[in-house]
Amino acid sequence: MKKPRVDIALGSADAAQLSRQGADALVFLVSKDIQPGAGALSKLARAALDAGDLETQPGSVLMMYRPPGIGATRLILACIDDQSVAHVRAGIQAAIGLARSRSLGRLAIGFASDASAHALRTVVSAIFERTYVYAATKSAPETPPKVLEKVWIAARNAEALKPVLDRAIAIAEGVELARHWGDLPANHATPARLAEAAMALAKVPRFKCEVLGPQDIGKEGMRAFMAVAQGSAEPARFIVLRYEGARKSRPPVVLIGKGITFDSGGISIKPSEGMDEMKYDMAGGASVLGAFQSLARLKPPINVIGLIPACENLPGTSAMKPGDVVSSLNGQTIEILNTDAEGRLVLCDALTYAERFRPAAVIDVATLTGACVVALGSVRSGLFATDESLASALLAAGEAAQDPCWRMPLDDAYAESLKSNFADVANLGGRGAGSVTAAKFLQRFAQKFPWAHLDIAGVAWNGGAAKGATGRPVGLLVEYLLATAQEP
Structure with missing residues (x-):
């Protein structure tokens, strides 16, 4: 290092x-x-x-x-x-x-x-x-x-604070790496270059990295992910990072980071004002890279998998269209009502892919909804979780890292607006509770493991004169992983 x-x-x-x-x-x-x-x-x-x-x-x-x-x-x-x-x-x-x-x-x-x-x-x-x-x-x-x-x-x-200093420096370096990749323009932080950054991290002991290209992703059956990628000339990458710090029998924690390196909204195109900030839509993927950077410094006795589905969402001639129906990796069909609700399409296939690792827990991190910005502003990430102990651990990690989150609901009634006449589920709910309905969509694909979702749309970057990536929630993730490493 x-x-x-x-x-x-x-x-x-x-x-x-x-x-x-x-x-x-x-x-x-x-x-x-x-x-x-x-x-x-x-x-x-x-x-x-x-x-x-x-x-x-x-x-x-x-x-x-x-x-x-x-x-x-x-x-x-x-x-x-x-x-x-x-x-x-x-x-x-x-x-x-x-x-x-x-x-x-x-x-x-x-x-x-x-x-x-x-x-x-x-x-x-x-x-x-x-x-x-x-x-x-x-x-x-x-x-x-x-x-x-x-x-x-x-x-x-x-003398008593030396372990605190080592941890603080490692986390700060991870945050800085996430900020760097978040701040890079989309023509510099392409899916391919994001994969190269992951490969560079994997050059240290205990790390491995595998990168799937479009053909590999297609063979796996990740059609929801590829539906998002097909409107861009930039080839998609599905990045699989591994940190092996414990015996192989210990179930890993899986971190999934949304890696949309530029989000135009696709056919459901976004307003032009502020669209330059959509280079930050890969902040979830950048935070996974940052967390692995910290792991390389700290070397805790734990196994961690990092999954980053990376692509662009553009309105090309091959782009997905509102009304299209696509099949996901686990077989569920999805009606695409809005192509700007693309993050959940790449994440749902990544969640299904995570099943093969038989994880102790899965945490996905994504700049997923503007609704979360409205709900929580730029102070706290939105936390959704199906497991009480996982939720409690993430809340505690956020406080310890000075990177706080807030627990949001997952009542079954919120899933009603995701019903479709033409597929198993729609990719968009009604106007109300947009961050919750997005999480309810993801929950359908997270039934086989303890799962948490962090919506970081409000905290991943600052706008205006101070525009720039924040590197959140690297600190929260690393504090959680370190606490988990202490468990038997």
Whole structure:
């Protein structure tokens, strides 16, 4: 594995030791009730707060150049008030933004007291998030800042936090890989290139990768998947990633990621405004790649299968049409009422394909419905599950990873709107509860294993001036897998 982009180390130090640390800048995370101690750091922080130069609002920062008694060239005081996730994120992001504006390459970051596990995770994720720069398709950045190269994090309880740091870095790297593939334009992140990325991951020990092309997919009988792919000149790929970290007798967890590398809506074409963001419709597939990147770092004792059905959904001359009826891998027939409800068509065949692995659980991840955005916005993923213990584990993993989800219903009554006069099921329900009816469609193909569906349409990317992939829900998936690895 290649070295992490940012070299992050953890060491033990109190405020007095931290004040002597040499660096381009020392970031000191302080609460508004800090008391002046024997060292220069706490005295400077208390004086800045009393003078009003450092505001008490979390995220407020104050930079000093060569203050007396401080070994670093610059001191950045960042107010976090307490060690809650929101406060630590606000403080560290503001401090790193200030450091990057000065092109500083070496930072030391210290807490005024013992650091909690979630505070350390927040610092690491914020470092990666704030320093991620997309440049893959740019000839040259306009005004490139100096890359942040080394960060030393100091806490008095550092020894106890080392496992937390390792996990946080591994997850952050997985998130970054998912962001990279999400941000790539559709002409660069084609199904074939997505498959190449999976093959590259499989070059490390314990990993395997198999890629099915159009002929292989057809021979398997995945006609619902191929119906979506047939409108594009880009050939589809069905990616099968394997991580074998436990004995073969241990049933694997299967992760399925929707890999629609561009979604025009097909014949039921989308409005032109914002259609460029439909390159993010493969964010579920990207999150599976990101989770496997994290597994390569952490090597937990568990078996994991990753399935990514990848294709484009375009209105070509061979494209599926509203009213068409196609057969799925498990034999159920589907009436296509709307070609823009294509995600469930590729996922249903992937769910049936997953049966052959006799999985302990199957989790599919997809930017599936705009209805989920309306329901939950950009804060939480929508969680649907047929198994209570699986649902509870995913909810807990989301909280631990600071990547939360929310349990949604799966009442049988919601499936009524999916009835068809011409097939076993329609691919679209009525106007109401669109995220739920989409999940009810998928549930028909997930009867033979504990199953969960994560609708990430609201959380997978940001729009507007901050447009870009978020890498969610890589953190949630990895935390779940690590917790599962501890089970007998």
